[in-house]
Amino acid sequence: MANSDSSTGVPAQRLAFGRRLRALRTRAGMTQTAVAAAAGMDRSFYAEVEASVHSVSVDRIPALAKALGVTPSELFQDMGPDHR
């Protein structure tokens, strides 16, 4: 992975995605259990995705976004170089 957090080796984009999930979840006032249930995901797997331990497949994005009350596009806002 070209772009990783040097101390943990976790890909920077996975860290950014985990932080984004956490921010949206706390903004929505939801627990990890509630988001995981709404997204049809196992709670501990959801917690590890949020903690950037695991990545997640694009297949899961619509359900995760819906669980957090945002569109898939909003889920990825602030997540990458704005090249314009």
Added chain:
Amino acid sequence: MANSDSSTGVPAQRLAFGRRLRALRTRAGMTQTAVAAAAGMDRSFYAEVEASVHSVSVDRIPALAKALGVTPSELFQDMGPDHR
């Protein structure tokens, strides 16, 4: 998968993502080879993601978006229920 194309069983969101990649690639006038190279992906793997044979991890999204000249957020526009 709750939400799949009944004939192929491929998750609807994976079909939508593949179509989105293809639309952005052709709009950018790029070949699959060029996008795969720019995204640091194997060409045949990229072709299978575009054809919705494979899903792809969120870790890959920033590089794929950059290769296609869009932001990660734009990559997921039109990809899920607009719940507002």
